Amino acid sequence: MTFWQITTELLGGFVYTLAIFGITLIAAIPFGLLVALGSMSQFKPLNVLCRGFVWVIRGTPLMLQIIVFAYGPGLWLGIPIRTIPQQLLMVCIAFSINYACYFSEIFRGGIESISQGQYEAGQVLGMTKRQIFFKVVLLQVIKRIIPPMSNEIITLVKDTALASVVVHVDLFTIAKQIVNVEVILWPLFYAGLFYLIFNGLLTVLLGKLEKRLEYFKV
Amino acid sequence: MAFLEIKNIKKSFGSTEVLKGIDFEVEKGKVLVIIGSSGSGKTTLLRCINFLETPDEGEILVGGDPVLDAASREGRLSDEELRRRRLHFGLVFQSFNLFPQYTAKGNLTLAATLQAKERLKAQGLHKNRQAVAEEMQKLSDKADGVLARMGLTEKAEFYPCQLSGGQCQRVAIGRALMLDPEVLCFDEPTSALDPELTGEVLRVIKSLKDQEQRTMIIVTHEMEFARNVADKVIFMADGVIEEEGTPEEVFGNPQSEKTKAFLAHDK
Ligand SMILES: Nc1ncnc2c1ncn2[C@@H]1O[C@H](COP(=O)(O)OP(=O)(O)OP(=O)(O)O)[C@@H](O)[C@H]1O
Numbered sequence: 001m002t003f004w005q006i007t008t009e010l011l012g013g014f015v016y017t018l019a020i021f022g023i024t025l026i027a028a029i030p031f032g033l034l035v036a037l038g039s040m041s042q043f044k045p046l047n048v049l050c051r052g053f054v055w056v057i058r059g060t061p062l063m064l065q066i067i068v069f070a071y072g073p074g075l076w077l078g079i080p081i082r083t084i085p086q087q088l089l090m091v092c093i094a095f096s097i098n099y100a101c102y103f104s105e106i107f108r109g110g111i112e113s114i115s116q117g118q119y120e121a122g123q124v125l126g127m128t129k130r131q132i133f134f135k136v137v138l139l140q141v142i143k144r145i146i147p148p149m150s151n152e153i154i155t156l157v158k159d160t161a162l163a164s165v166v167v168h169v170d171l172f173t174i175a176k177q178i179v180n181v182e183v184i185l186w187p188l189f190y191a192g193l194f195y196l197i198f199n200g201l202l203t204v205l206l207g208k209l210e211k212r213l214e215y216f217k218v
Numbered sequence: 219m220a221f222l223e224i225k226n227i228k229k230s231f232g233s234t235e236v237l238k239g240i241d242f243e244v245e246k247g248k249v250l251v252i253i254g255s256s257g258s259g260k261t262t263l264l265r266c267i268n269f270l271e272t273p274d275e276g277e278i279l280v281g282g283d284p285v286l287d288a289a290s291r292e293g294r295l296s297d298e299e300l301r302r303r304r305l306h307f308g309l310v311f312q313s314f315n316l317f318p319q320y321t322a323k324g325n326l327t328l329a330a331t332l333q334a335k336e337r338l339k340a341q342g343l344h345k346n347r348q349a350v351a352e353e354m355q356k357l358s359d360k361a362d363g364v365l366a367r368m369g370l371t372e373k374a375e376f377y378p379c380q381l382s383g384g385q386c387q388r389v390a391i392g393r394a395l396m397l398d399p400e401v402l403c404f405d406e407p408t409s410a411l412d413p414e415l416t417g418e419v420l421r422v423i424k425s426l427k428d429q430e431q432r433t434m435i436i437v438t439h440e441m442e443f444a445r446n447v448a449d450k451v452i453f454m455a456d457g458v459i460e461e462e463g464t465p466e467e468v469f470g471n472p473q474s475e476k477t478k479a480f481l482a483h484d485k
């Protein structure tokens with residue numbers, strides 16, 4: 001294979017990697033917010049359920065969760081996951097649930113870090129709970145969680161390589177296949193460069209966002 | 219009948235009774251100063267008046283109308299009703315609690331804007347651009363006026379993190395004034411400030427009395443200021459009013475042993 005052929009092959013894999021990354025991010029943020037609200041709820045059963053769920057997901061390997069979602073339906077429900085789109089879907093679900101739990105802890109920490117005084121100031125000014133959350137608390141929470149969220153997002157980019165245990169289309173899997181077939185090592189490093197550059201872009205972007213909120217302190 | 223009547227307010231946290239039956243009255247346009255040692259329940263009292271705590275017993279009346287009646291069986295107030303009632307009062311916190319992501323002027327206009335929008339919506343005018351713009355212009359002008367009275371005209375577009383403590387507290391006072399509370403409460407408004415910054419805040423509070431005849435309840439440890447601004451002074455100890463009177467009476471000729479000890483210690 002020529003350098004250009006390898007490049008195209010890897011780019012093909014990179015598209016899948018990006019898809020897993022994008023779908024997971026978009027699904028895990030709202031789901032994580034729900035889990036965060038659940039684990040802060042005064043309603044005990046919901047609270048225990050959410051915290052228990054987060055504990056299990058954070059306490060077991062992501063790889064195991066991916067395997068459960070990819071093979072579980074076939075083993076236990078008689079719905080085998082065979083086609084690539086189906087496999088990708090299950091991988092994305094596993095990723096989304098896993099990251100939602102990590103995000104939920106970040107959201108919870110962020111919301112709980114806002115001082116009671118902010119809520120009370122809003123209350124004595126006659127603001128509703130909704131208004132206090134959306135007009136006062138939310139932006140402060142966003143500012144607080146950008147750094148830890150950036151960390152998780154960058155980890156997610158690299159974690160997408162774990163998809164290779166069930167579906168053989170992502171960047172890392174393609175690179176491994178080329179290495180096996182061609183008996184050369186460098187495509188792996190080349191693939192690493194893709195991750196590195198993409199993460200570099202993300203870092204710049206998230207840094208910009210952080211900068212935009214630098215005008216105030218919380 | 220006094221403008222503000224506080225009757226037999228009691229409040230316990232668990233098994234500790236923090237307020238053991240507080241009664242007092244404030245006439246319209248008068249200033250009540252509350253002094254007392256740490257833990258005597260001053261903050262809890264202000265929080266009860268501002269609906270941040272629910273008293274176990276007691277009544278609050280403004281202009282003869284009951285605003286809070288712990289004994290009544292009216293059940294839990296709706297959020298709407300609670301909001302309406304708490305707007306009789308304003309509260310300035312010891313630690314300012316400004317909204318950091320808004321400018322000084324933004325802090326003043328936020329709640330007022332939200333309330334104006336609700337009002338317009340109730341009148342079906344919220345889609346009427348001109349009506350909305352007029353309302354917003356009014357609020358902006360009002361905020362400019364309040365900022366001027368607070369001596370903050372130059373700081374209108376500054377964020378709290380760019381202001382000194384004294385300036386922050388003046389923004390907080392302005393923020394409370396924007397909603398025209400009938401009774402403005404202060405919980406140790408200068409305790410979080412460097413000594414050289416307390417003067418500017420105390421001057422602003424004094425001006426609210428002298429120039430606007432605001433009805434105010436001020437909790438403070440600044441005895442000189444208390445003597446200067448108060449029409450009436452209350453000394454609290456262990457959840458009760460230990461002594462009450464004019465500043466001359468309480469500071470000049472205290473009757474209770476506890477008051478004497480507190481004032482002597484404070485010198
Ligand atoms: N939310 C609460 N839960 C339990 N105890 C409380 C609570 N708030 C206040 N207390 C207790 O009530 C008592 C009175 O507190 P409060 O803050 O009203 O006193 P204070 O007169 O304002 O004192 P300071 O001068 O230190 O501000 C204290 O013993 C305090 O520990």
Ligand SMILES: [Mg+2]
Nearest residue numbers: 260261262405
């Ligand atoms: Mg206090």
